[in-house]
Amino acid sequence: MASLPPPPLVSVSPPVPPYVVALADDLSGAAETARALGGPVRLSLDAADVAEITATQDLVVDLDTRRLSPAEAADAVRTALRAAQAGPPRLLYKKVDSQLRGHLAAEAAAYAEGAEAVVIAPALPALGRTVTGGVVHVKGVPLHLTDGWRAERASAPRSLAEALSGLPVRTVPLDVVRSGPAALGAEFRQIAASGAHPAPDAETDADLDTVAAAALRLGPGFRLLGSGGLAAALGRALPRPAVGTSPPAPSPEGTPLLFVVGTAEPGAVAQIAHLTALGAHHVPLDPADLAAGTVRLPPPAAAPALTVLSIDGSGGTRPGTGRALSTALGALAAAYPGRPDLVLTGGETARTTLDALDIRELEPLGEIHHGAVHSRTPDGRRVVTRPGSYGAQDSLLRIAVALRPRLAAATAAT
Incomplete structure (x- = not known):
């Protein structure tokens, strides 16, 4: 009897691990990613924690590389990758700024x-x-024609290829993205075989869902790099237990609430105005006084219940001074009396404030609006982090009401 021909060989990709190690370059982006992934998660401010992967949960680490040189930032990523790959299998994710800021090419x-x-x-x-x-x-406006890079030393890149100079990148048009995960995965594999890295166009969350699904079909050798949008698509694609969304208990009565606005975004002025209309005490800080350490805090008995510290930008933005001012602002916020709950806008401001308080880990509790992540510190303090460029005019007001529900009635009356 004639023998049957052998079955055709089928290329099978390695199984995809169900949990993620995500590396972020600033704290607000790390918190955004932790919530976007949607599963059980640990959010760490210590890069050494990448070597401690044991539990069935995602790990998001803020590498805090914006303050480093490009070479130092690249080394921090390499060190974290080596640690991640030495532990149990995890899917790798690199969180980057959606406006391409930071040391994108090097990292x-x-x-x-x-x-x-x-x-x-x-x-x-x-x-x-x-x-x-x-x-x-x-x-709808090309990034290089916006003012999103006003506080940077360089001009905004005109394309992803320019932003990733030195890394061969090939654009994948939108019609190919929308051809479905199988066809898109085949395109990714073909681009990889040519020695390049695929950069798919995307206009909707559905496009990002297709990108994530296509990459996961190819196994963990295809790593993902993107914003919180792609992180959310990855979270939707991975089969993990959902995290409960019950609202956290409020802070004890009388706990002050301190907003620390370290962003240079013009919209921050209008956001602060919504709080002052509610009766918040606003302290605009002169950059020279802040850098010199001559700002005076109120005594504990006089500390208002709701305070806003911000850097006075009326004199214009000086590119390259952001980290020094954020460090001074963070130290001032950490010394504020009454052990307040904190709302920290801008990744550098969030990081320097928590560093000054020696806080090395956050437990994400929920999201007040996109990117405004409500977390709890190990000692029970409430912290909200939010990227500086996020949020409508009522962003800070919405955060205040979420943390202090009794303010809702006052908001309705204004």
């Missing part, structure tokens, strides 16, 4: 080492940040 190149390819998708449709033709757009 992406380090992240790509040892990977079959890196799938690059920084679109964040929830905030109108899309990618078409390999160009990041903010509400």
Whole structure:
């Protein structure tokens, strides 16, 4: 009897681990990623924690690389990757800024080492940040024509390829993205075989869902790099237990609430105005006084229940001074009397404040609005982090009401 022909060989990708190690370059982005992934999560401010992966949960680590040189930032990514790969299998994710700020080229190149390819998708449709033709757009305007880089030393890149200079990138048009995960995965594999890294266009969350699904079909050798939008798509695609969404208990009566606004975004002025209309005490800080350490805090008995500290930007922004001012602002916030709950806008401000308080870990509790992540410190203090460029005019007001529900009646009366 004639023997049957052998079955055809089928290429099978390695199984994808159900949990993620995500590396972020600033704290507000790390918190955004922790909530976006949607599963059980640990949010750490200590890069050494990457070597301590044991539990069945995601780990998101703020590497705090914005303050470093490009070479130092790349080394921090490499060190974290080595630690992650020495532990139990985890899916790797690199969180980057949706407006391409930070040491993107250096960190992406380090992240790509040892990977079959890196799938690059920084679109964040929830905030109108899309990618078409390999160009990041903010509400339809190409990034380099916006003022999103006003506080940076350099000009905004005109394309992803320019932002990732030195890393071979190939744009994947929107029609290919929308052809479905199987076809898109085949395109990713073909691009990887050519020695390049795929950068798919995306305008909607559905596009990012397709990107994540296509990458997961190819196994963990294809690493993901993107904003909170792609992190959320990854969370939706992975089969993990959902996290409960019951509202956390309020802070003890009388706990002060301190807003620390370290962003240079023009919209911050209007956001603060909503709080002052509610009776908040606003302290605009002169940058020179802040840097010199001559700002005086109120005595404990006189500390208002609701206070806003912000850097006075009326004299214009001086690129390159952000970290020094954030460090001084963080130290001032840490010394504020009454052990207040904290609302920290801007990743550098959030990090320097928590560093000054020696807080090394946060437990995410929920999201007040996109990117405004409500967390708890190990000793029970409430902290909300939010990227500086996020939020409508009522962003800070919504956060205040979420943390102090009794303010809702006063808000309705204004």
